[in-house]
Amino acid sequence: MEEMIKKADVLVEALPYIQSFYDKTIVIKYGGAAMTDNDIRRNVLEDIVFMSYVGMRPVLVHGGGPYISKRIQDMGKETRFVRGYRVTDEETIEIVEEELTRINREIVREIISLGGSAISLSGKEDHLIEVKKHADIDGEDIGFVGEVTKINGDVIQRMITSDIIPVISPLGIGKDGLTYNVNADQSAAEISRNMGAVKLMLLTNVRGILQDMSDPESVISHISIAEIDGLIERKIIGGGMIPKVRACVRALDRGVKKTHIIDVKIPHGLLLEIFTDKGIGTEIVKR
Numbered sequence: 359m360e361e362m363i364k365k366a367d368v369l370v371e372a373l374p375y376i377q378s379f380y381d382k383t384i385v386i387k388y389g390g391a392a393m394t395d396n397d398i399r400r401n402v403l404e405d406i407v408f409m410s411y412v413g414m415r416p417v418l419v420h421g422g423g424p425y426i427s428k429r430i431q432d433m434g435k436e437t438r439f440v441r442g443y444r445v446t447d448e449e450t451i452e453i454v455e456e457e458l459t460r461i462n463r464e465i466v467r468e469i470i471s472l473g474g475s476a477i478s479l480s481g482k483e484d485h486l487i488e489v490k491k492h493a494d495i496d497g498e499d500i501g502f503v504g505e506v507t508k509i510n511g512d513v514i515q516r517m518i519t520s521d522i523i524p525v526i527s528p529l530g531i532g533k534d535g536l537t538y539n540v541n542a543d544q545s546a547a548e549i550s551r552n553m554g555a556v557k558l559m560l561l562t563n564v565r566g567i568l569q570d571m572s573d574p575e576s577v578i579s580h581i582s583i584a585e586i587d588g589l590i591e592r593k594i595i596g597g598g599m600i601p602k603v604r605a606c607v608r609a610l611d612r613g614v615k616k617t618h619i620i621d622v623k624i625p626h627g628l629l630l631e632i633f634t635d636k637g638i639g640t641e642i643v644k645r
Contacts, residue, residue, distance in 0.1 A: 372633040379632065380413040383518060383555040387546035389421025390563055392622040393461070400472075402561065403465065405628035406523060407474035415518040418476075419526045419549060421542035422454075422461045429453050440495045442601055443503050446539045451502040454539045458527035465525050476523040482531040484513050487545060489530030489538045504530040504538030506545065509552035547605035551612035558609045559631065560602050561622035566640030567595055567603070580641050583607055603642065610644045617642045 386406065392398045409416045426444070427437045430453060438445040446454065462478045469476035481487030489504030517524045528545035530538045543560060550558040567589070569576040581589070586603055589595040595603055599619075606617035620627045620639030630638045 375633045376412050383415040383553045384557045385417045385546050385550035385555045386559045387419045388561045389542050401625050407472045417524050419546040422458050425457045443500050446501040446503050462527045476525050479524050479526045481529040485510050487530040502538050504540045506548045509548050511552045543602050543605040547609040550609045550614045556615045558614050558617040560619045565621045566619050582645050606642045
């Protein structure tokens, strides 16, 4: 009986959040090494299906870095990054597109198997993600890498108002008609602001922003934009966390209400962050 009462308490705690986020758009970015773990992926997709069933409008943007890197390695090519951007030549962009398309379709199939409704979308289709070629970095041309210039969100809006979960691969189309690789965090941030999302949620492989990188329990649960530069200067925010935080800042500056960085390895972390009083990651807000 006690166990049943605890479950009821959890549902009651979630009720005001369900009411608050009903019919609201929430953009989720999922990628990195955790994509290769079937149990983690299932947990993430179960959470997204649950969100859809209680009336939220989830939009999923995914990456595919580990799969792309393995494919390149299997071909005997070198994988190179410059300041976190994959150097993408003509052969590599073909691999990127093939792998992202494959991953996208697998995710859609799995969502459907969990009882959800989903559709595959590539950022280059219907000019969903328009880009310009990324500028040289440290004097080096990084190839077919794009910076987002415009999101044409009409197709996404049609999907979510029909209770369909859009699953978006971060490919962009340039004015030259060519396909470009786009950073998935940046894609998710731009989509969230275009769609007027109430939340942008970035799933990563750490608990959030940590006061001490050697202590996974030292999560900073809440920060504002004004605190970020100081945390970067003190090297509390560093490495791969910097572009994620910058993506959050850009989304907040353009009207997204709250952004979150959470550990994808925590079972049902999305639901814990949204539906509980305490949450489990780092929440970044404008002020």
